[in-house]
Each structure stands twice: as structure tokens, then as C-alpha cells.
Amino acid sequence: MWEGGYEGPHGLLLKTTDRGVKYPLTPGHEIAGTIDSLGEQAEAFSENDKVLVYPWIGEGLCPACRIGEENLCDKPRSLGVYVDGGYAEYVLVPSYKYLVKIGDIDIDSAATLSCSALTAYGAVKNANLKPDDNVVIVGAGGLGLMAMQLAKAVTGARIIAMDIGDDKLKAAKEDGGANDVVNSKKEDPVKAIMELTDKLGADAVIDFVNASKTVESDMQFLRRRARLVLVGLFGGELKLSLVSMPTRAYRLIGSYTGTLSDMIELVSLAKREVIKPVVSEKFKLDQATEALSKLKDGKIAGRGVINP
Numbered sequence: 001m002w003e004g005g006y007e008g009p010h011g012l013l014l015k016t017t018d019r020g021v022k023y024p025l026t027p028g029h030e031i032a033g034t035i036d037s038l039g040e041q042a043e044a045f046s047e048n049d050k051v052l053v054y055p056w057i058g059e060g061l062c063p064a065c066r067i068g069e070e071n072l073c074d075k076p077r078s079l080g081v082y083v084d085g086g087y088a089e090y091v092l093v094p095s096y097k098y099l100v101k102i103g104d105i106d107i108d109s110a111a112t113l114s115c116s117a118l119t120a121y122g123a124v125k126n127a128n129l130k131p132d133d134n135v136v137i138v139g140a141g142g143l144g145l146m147a148m149q150l151a152k153a154v155t156g157a158r159i160i161a162m163d164i165g166d167d168k169l170k171a172a173k174e175d176g177g178a179n180d181v182v183n184s185k186k187e188d189p190v191k192a193i194m195e196l197t198d199k200l201g202a203d204a205v206i207d208f209v210n211a212s213k214t215v216e217s218d219m220q221f222l223r224r225r226a227r228l229v230l231v232g233l234f235g236g237e238l239k240l241s242l243v244s245m246p247t248r249a250y251r252l253i254g255s256y257t258g259t260l261s262d263m264i265e266l267v268s269l270a271k272r273e274v275i276k277p278v279v280s281e282k283f284k285l286d287q288a289t290e291a292l293s294k295l296k297d298g299k300i301a302g303r304g305v306i307n308p
């Protein structure tokens with residue numbers, strides 16, 4: 001949003017304005033706070049309630065919205081993307097139904113549940129993991145770590161974390177609960193996964209990087225019937241061996257954020273401390289550019305939060 005686009009095929013910039021984003025726009029889609037005032041039709045909430053906002057708001061009538069997948073609406077009205085968001089003292093949420101009470105969770109930590117944790121949760125659900133599965137999680141940053149915690153808590157699958165940084169892999173073991181780790185810079189990722197899975201390959205891969213290089217390697221360590229869940233927004237392109245798709249029955253799945261009901265489940269998991277959002281740095285509103293620059297330079301471990 002800040003840079004105006006991201007990398008598409010052939011190194012082309014995919015512009016946010018081509019996706020219907022109109023500037024100027026107040027960014028910030030991960031929003032938590034206290035209710036200042038309520039509309040006349042609002043029910044079940046009171047002023048000063050501490051709430052998390054579901055930002056992936058749809059127009060309500062398309063097939064996706066009708067089955068509760070507003071995050072995949074044909075005409076999205078997401079806060080902080082298409083409509084003014086949370087880099088502000090006040091934000092207008094169109095309906096009380098997009099609010100979730102957070103109880104004793106602190107507001108700064110809660111904010112991270114509406115996109116980064118939700119994206120991780122949505123990806124874990126799309127991987128359709130069974131307790132006996134070997135799942136490879138590519139990218140052990142904030143999202144990857146959250147996905148590991150969730151996969152461990154909710155599915156019981158065996159988790160193999162893959163990254164190019166030893167410090168991140170250490171965190172994957174200690175904070176993410178990964179059973180095994182692979183440094184794909186120091187060892188051949190395909191060989192390493194084959195060895196860890198009795199030469200069968202991974203039942204599922206969740207790729208939080210989703211760059212040409214990582215996905216090319218993912219494709220080479222998939223077991224038959226494997227699900228490859230693509231989540232990251234790094235971008236690039238992929239050459240597919242087409243006959244392998246039916247003969248090995250692979251599934252390529254794109255995963256984008258999650259539903260309101262997923263977010264309600266996440267808040268419940270956080271209340272019971274099954275997952276622990278890590279807020280490593282806090283900023284004031286006038287430090288937004290500094291916060292984004294630090295994030296871009298990879299200098300924020302866990303999540304940074306702007307609290308006006």
C-alpha cells in the first residue's frame with residue numbers, strides 16, 4: 001500500500017491502483033481499540049468496550065459474502081485498503097458485526113490477530129492437515145511462527161520449519177514448536193525434506209515467502225496428494241510440469257487472510273494463551289514512516305504496533 005504495488009510476473013510492478021485502491025488513503029488494516037461511540041442500530045456492544053476490528057469487509061451480496069467469506073468478496077471494502085483504516089485516532093467501522101470483544105488481551109497485541117495471525121490461521125486451515133502429516137512451513141518470520149503455533153495446537157501435524165536464517169530457525173524451534181528445521185541456504189532443501197520424510201515428501205507445504213525460488217523447490221518435495229498453500233506476497237512466477245499435476249494429484253491453493261469466524265476463533269485461542277502474539281516494538285502515529293521503513297529493512301522481529 002505504501003509503495004503503491006508489488007512484484008508481478010516478469011518483474012513487472014502490480015499497481016494497487018489497478019486493483020481499485022484510491023489514494024489518498026489512511027492505511028492500517030490491523031485495528032484494535034476501544035469503542036468511542038455507537039450507531040443507533042448497534043447491539044451487544046457498549047462505549048469503552050475493548051474490541052478487535054475485522055477489516056476484510058465485503059459488500060455483502062456476492063457468492064463469497066453469502067457463505068461468510070467476505071475476505072474474498074468480488075467488491076471488497078476492506079478497511080485500510082479500499083476505505084480509510086487505522087493509522088488514526090478514530091476509525092469508522094460500518095457495522096458492529098465486524099467487532100469482536102477481546103476481554104483481557106491488551107489492545108496492542110490484539111491488533112496483530114486481524115491480519116497476520118488470521119492469514120496464518122487461514123493458511124493452516126487451507127492445508128487441511130491431519131495428525132500424521134508432515135507439513136513444511138517455508139519462512140519462519142512473524143507469520144510462519146504463528147502458523148507453527150496454530151498447526152501445533154489445532155492439528156497435531158509434524159512441523160518442519162524452513163528458512164535461510166539460523167536465528168529464525170532457532171525461534172521456530174523454541175517459540176513455534178517446530179519438530180525439525182532446515183536451513184535452505186546451507187543445505188539442499190529437497191534432499192533434506194526427503195530425508196526427514198522417509199523419501200515420501202511433504203504432505204503439505206505452506207509457503208509464507210511465495211517467491212519463484214521457494215516455490216520451485218517446494219514443488220520438488222511434495223508427496224502424492226500434497227497441498228501446496230501459497231500465502232506470501234513476495235511474487236514472481238512459476239513453471240509447472242503439467243503432467244505431474246494429475247498423476248501426482250497435487251493441489252495448489254492460494255490463501256488470502258481469513259473469515260470473520262476464523263478471527264473469532266483466534267481471539268478465543270489468544271484469550272486462552274494457546275497463541276501468543278509477539279509485539280516487539282511500539283510507535284506513535286507520527287512515527288508511521290519510521291515504523292514502515294524499519295519493517296521494510298527487516299529490523300522488526302515479531303510485530304511493530306502504531307498506537308496513536
Ligand SMILES: [Zn+2]
Nearest residue numbers: 058062065073
Ligand atoms: Zn461480497
